[in-house]
Amino acid sequence: MEEYDLIIVGSGPAGYAAGIYATRFNMKTILIGKESGGQVSESYRIENYPGFSMINGMDLATKFKEHAESLGVETMDFLEVAEIEKTENGFNVKTEDDIGYFGRTLIFATGAKKRKLGLLNEDKFRGRGVSYCATCDGVFFKDKTVSVIGGGDSAVASALLLSEYAKKVYLIYRREKKKMRAMPVWIERAENNKKIEMILESVPKELKGEEKLESVILDQNGKNIEIKLDGLFIEIGTDPESELAKKLGVSVDAKEYIKVNEDMSTNVPKVFAAGDVTTGSNMLAQIVTACAEGAIAAESAYKYLKKRGI
Amino acid sequence: MEEYDLIIVGSGPAGYAAGIYATRFNMKTILIGKESGGQVSESYRIENYPGFSMINGMDLATKFKEHAESLGVETMDFLEVAEIEKTENGFNVKTEDDIGYFGRTLIFATGAKKRKLGLLNEDKFRGRGVSYCATCDGVFFKDKTVSVIGGGDSAVASALLLSEYAKKVYLIYRREKKKMRAMPVWIERAENNKKIEMILESVPKELKGEEKLESVILDQNGKNIEIKLDGLFIEIGTDPESELAKKLGVSVDAKEYIKVNEDMSTNVPKVFAAGDVTTGSNMLAQIVTACAEGAIAAESAYKYLKKRGI
Numbered sequence: 001m002e003e004y005d006l007i008i009v010g011s012g013p014a015g016y017a018a019g020i021y022a023t024r025f026n027m028k029t030i031l032i033g034k035e036s037g038g039q040v041s042e043s044y045r046i047e048n049y050p051g052f053s054m055i056n057g058m059d060l061a062t063k064f065k066e067h068a069e070s071l072g073v074e075t076m077d078f079l080e081v082a083e084i085e086k087t088e089n090g091f092n093v094k095t096e097d098d099i100g101y102f103g104r105t106l107i108f109a110t111g112a113k114k115r116k117l118g119l120l121n122e123d124k125f126r127g128r129g130v131s132y133c134a135t136c137d138g139v140f141f142k143d144k145t146v147s148v149i150g151g152g153d154s155a156v157a158s159a160l161l162l163s164e165y166a167k168k169v170y171l172i173y174r175r176e177k178k179k180m181r182a183m184p185v186w187i188e189r190a191e192n193n194k195k196i197e198m199i200l201e202s203v204p205k206e207l208k209g210e211e212k213l214e215s216v217i218l219d220q221n222g223k224n225i226e227i228k229l230d231g232l233f234i235e236i237g238t239d240p241e242s243e244l245a246k247k248l249g250v251s252v253d254a255k256e257y258i259k260v261n262e263d264m265s266t267n268v269p270k271v272f273a274a275g276d277v278t279t280g281s282n283m284l285a286q287i288v289t290a291c292a293e294g295a296i297a298a299e300s301a302y303k304y305l306k307k308r309g310i
Numbered sequence: 311m312e313e314y315d316l317i318i319v320g321s322g323p324a325g326y327a328a329g330i331y332a333t334r335f336n337m338k339t340i341l342i343g344k345e346s347g348g349q350v351s352e353s354y355r356i357e358n359y360p361g362f363s364m365i366n367g368m369d370l371a372t373k374f375k376e377h378a379e380s381l382g383v384e385t386m387d388f389l390e391v392a393e394i395e396k397t398e399n400g401f402n403v404k405t406e407d408d409i410g411y412f413g414r415t416l417i418f419a420t421g422a423k424k425r426k427l428g429l430l431n432e433d434k435f436r437g438r439g440v441s442y443c444a445t446c447d448g449v450f451f452k453d454k455t456v457s458v459i460g461g462g463d464s465a466v467a468s469a470l471l472l473s474e475y476a477k478k479v480y481l482i483y484r485r486e487k488k489k490m491r492a493m494p495v496w497i498e499r500a501e502n503n504k505k506i507e508m509i510l511e512s513v514p515k516e517l518k519g520e521e522k523l524e525s526v527i528l529d530q531n532g533k534n535i536e537i538k539l540d541g542l543f544i545e546i547g548t549d550p551e552s553e554l555a556k557k558l559g560v561s562v563d564a565k566e567y568i569k570v571n572e573d574m575s576t577n578v579p580k581v582f583a584a585g586d587v588t589t590g591s592n593m594l595a596q597i598v599t600a601c602a603e604g605a606i607a608a609e610s611a612y613k614y615l616k617k618r619g620i
């Protein structure tokens with residue numbers, strides 16, 4: 001079995017950045033990811049990764065990957081990790097094609113997935129009106145009409161942020177107002193905001209449009225209503241991909257995010273984590289914060305081995 | 311006096327990234343910095359900022375600045391902040407040219423300065439053999455001979471890291487071994503490393519070379535010795551630029567770094583901090599970690615105002 005100082009699971013910004021830094025520490029490193037680029041590669045346009053005023057998500061993901069590879073990181077994309085087994089000195093990582101890799105340390109950079117509504121056309125309109133990140137895409141909706149779906153903190157905070165740009169923001173929630181999980185202070189701010197209108201007890205049923213999203217049909221207590229809009233922000237939750245880590249005994253929080261210390265270590269020795277799958281960066285899940293966590297995790301893995309003379 | 315939602319003090323990566331994110335939150339933002347680009351602009355070549363396989367420091371600093379400006383951040387470079395006064399609703403920031411700016415929130419991104427030996431030619435050889443960051447520049451010294459000056463954790467850890475690349479590493483310390491402040495485990499690793507040779511009770515006196523650094527003259531108990539080398543890493547400490555923050559009552563640690571919480575807030579309400587001047591990112595002072603801290607600080611400043619309906 002091929003031996004590595006570090007195995008990185010996940011091929012988004014956190015994983016590639018961890019790889020870039022691991023090579024600076026001269027660690028023999030392999031990165032295994034089931035996609036290439038993670039959520040980034042699905043982004044239509046990115047304006048908030050410092051250094052690139054505007055770049056397509058796929059292009060940025062490619063840059064990250066090429067950067068890591070140019071420094072010597074082995075990358076295995078579109079390959080899923082099937083199983084990780086703890087051994088005395090590290091971990092045996094087995095991929096779905098039944099090949100094994102031994103790693104002295106591990107970094108989980110497996111990311112998170114935004115929950116989808118599950119409607120027809122949702123994927124088709126992604127980047128054409130449908131978004132899962134107001135911080136990323138809100139600025140593209142200046143003086144437009146948008147909706148946010150959801151009732152948690154992210155949904156209400158997104159509505160507030162969108163009100164800075166859009167001329168009208170509908171906040172659509174499936175139940176009554178008192179069932180909203182968002183902090184009261186956020187809900188109060190939304191109610192006091194003249195641009196924001198709450199549409200309660202309404203469930204999205206259909207997304208309509210030709211080339212891009214034009215309206216959403218809601219089921220409001222059995223009655224159909226149509227909301228014309230330019231953008232729809234879906235904020236109904238995020239699922240961190242922490243299954244593999246949990247099987248190794250890594251602690252997660254109530255929402256399944258991997259709990260990390262300041263050095264990106266987890267509760268399991270030699271196991272580190274970085275990016276959207278973690279509780280790090282004050283939960284600001286952005287490309288640049290994922291990269292920073294990757295860098296910190298790589299340094300911590302290096303120091304772990306070095307202090308023990310490995 | 312012109313009013314801003316956010317005033318950023320400092321014009322390195324942390325400051326520009328904070329500006330980029332502040333505009334995403336539609337905050338009216340000004341950035342005031344006494345240099346442009348901070349330490350980055352002094353870096354000869356950068357290979358570890360994810361997305362750029364190789365870029366000159368000045369070029370990357372310019373990209374950060376243009377990115378922030380393109381999104382609407384006002385920037386004032388080469389202008390020093392003279393004084394900051396707390397008011398009821400925010401801060402009056404006065405620059406050295408006696409102009410005042412009002413900010414509802416503040417981010418200190420004032421950076422840190424590596425201590426210099428203070429030798430003739432030290433600046434001339436910077437990027438031509440003299441470096442202050444093994445993590446950044448170590449990889450450029452494959453199979454070369456290098457020295458590290460210092461006896462603290464950074465110095466010994468740098469020597470260990472450099473041993474991964476260089477064929478020979480001299481660790482030069484001005485006093486006897488037992489006076490070294492580095493953790494015993496680091497010192498032990500260095501002693502057990504065949505490439506590392508400690509030169510004790512020796513003080514650098516002169517840097518010699520034509521176009522680039524070729525040797526260093528040490529004063530070893532009154533006797534001159536010359537060490538031929540390709541690279542000299544100066545690790546004798548870092549001074550965070552936290553004076554202005556301290557005057558506002560911001561808490562710092564024993565080494566004068568601004569103490570930050572996970573959201574980059576400080577002990578003083580409405581005052582945030584980011585980058586090398588802080589205790590954040592597990593003290594891994596890198597461009598990408600500074601940027602991430604800037605993004606988090608900007609979001610926190612935004613949330614602070616938003617929760618209060620400001």
